[in-house]
Amino acid sequence: MTTIRTTHVGSLPRSQEVVDFIFARERGTPYDPAAFDAAMASAVSETVRRQVAAGVDIVSDGETSKISYATYVKDRYTGFGGDGVRNTPADLKLFPGYMSRLSKDDRNPRYAHPKCIGEVRSRGQEELKKDIANLRAAMAEHGVERGFMNAASPGVISLFLQNDYYKTREAYLAALADAMKEEYETIVASGLDLQLDCPDLAVSRHMMFPDLTDAEFVTVARTHIEALNHALADIPPERVRVHICWGNYEGPHVCDIPMAKMFDTLMAARARYVLFETSNPRHGHEWTVFRDRARDIPDDKVLIPGVVDTTTNFVEHPELVAQRIERFVDIVGADRVIAGSDCGFGTFAGYGAVDPEIAYAKLAAMAEGAGLVRAR
Structure with a gap:
């Protein structure tokens, strides 16, 4: 019988208690550290429970304790401060009315975007070890055998926390790779799989490098992969997942670089598992890139296509999910x-x-669709 396992990209909705604690820390307002740690442990347990209930096989901690998937590094590494540049995606600039509407939406929280102003060095792995302990405990509690933990790639850090210290962007990437190496290895040594979030391989095309040609951007993206692979040199590829993304926001996305142009770069990552978008309206057709270049997919690669969209509250029909998997x-x-x-x-x-609640309904639809494939 065909068995299709299920997973997701990593981050999941946080409870209001968790959000309040995270923003207290973010804004420097007083909070009880012991209560913070207890809230994170409890929330991770609940997050894993809900993943299991939805039918997810390979779970994460939902990135519960992190302010975001990339900028959390400012709290765990030295060298970040001040106020960095906030680049607007090029597609939103083409539709100023829509961009204005987004900017007036006061429901969206505001985050610090510091820049690199000094040498990037680890402050120690204590916060990471707390995250690992919380996820491992939750997996044991809820009977889960396999889990993964997200970490920012050197390239995505350079996208959101831009360089104002190192002489060149390449030097900054090298410093980030050296600094992040221990984090990556600590995650794998704990028994968890490592997921590297690499939106820089796609979204930075229209956020940081809109004046380059696509070919010039691909050259830049390759330097990001080289830095990442350097940091992963001592980790078995079968323990590594890499996620590429064009920006997890509802927008026109008319400036997205095609998957066809990023395919070789993605396949060059020192990772067995590759996660990518194939459900949203801008990239749903790109499964054909993998079909047409099947011979160029290394034999050891495992594909993790997105079979549910994360920018809409439509819950995908399980039959549609099954078709996407098939x-x-x-x-x-x-x-x-x-x-x-x-x-x-x-x-x-x-x-x-x-x-x-709809997020977990989507995960349940994903699992039901995978079940349909198994039953075929």
Whole structure:
């Protein structure tokens, strides 16, 4: 019988208690550290319980304790401060009316975007070890055998926390790779899989490098992969997942670089598992890139296509999910496909386009669709 496992990109909705604690820490207002730690442990347990109930096989901690999937590094590494540049996606600039409407939405929380102003060095792995302990305890409590933990890639850090210290962008990437190496290895040593979030391989095309040609941007993206692979040099690729993304926001996305142009870069990552978008209206057609280039997919790669969208409150029909899964099964076989989500459901604390209850309904629809494939 065909078995299709299920997972997701990593971030999940946080409770209001968790959000309040995170923003107290973010804004420097008083809070009880012991109560903070207890709230995170409890929330991770509940997050894992809900993933299991929805039918998710390979779970995460939902990135519960992090302010965001990338900028959390400012709290765990030296060298960040001040106020950095906030780049607006090029597609939103093309539709100023819509961009204005987004900017007036006061429901969206505001986050610090510091820049690199000094040497990047680890402050120690204590916060990471707390996250690992919380996830491992929750997995044991709820009977889960396999879990993963997210970490920011050097490239995505350079996207959101831009360089104002190192002489070149390449030097900054190298410093980030050296600094993050221990974090990556600590996650894998704990028995968890490591997921590297790499939106820089796609979204930075229209956020940081809009004046480059696509070919010039691909050259830049390759330097990001080289920095990442350097940091992963001592980790077995079968323990690593890489996620590419064009920006987890509801917008036109008319400036997104096509998957066809990023395919080789994605496949060059030193990771067995590759996660990518194939459900949203801008990238749903790109499963054909994998079909047409099936011979160029390394034999050890496992594909984790997004079979549910993370920017809409529509709950996908399980039959549609099954059809999306089967496209990739036909390309590489069932043993090399895991069902996933397009992106995270809570990439920033306190913000998510999808209602929390609907997010878990989507994960349940994903699991039901995978069950249909198994039953075929």
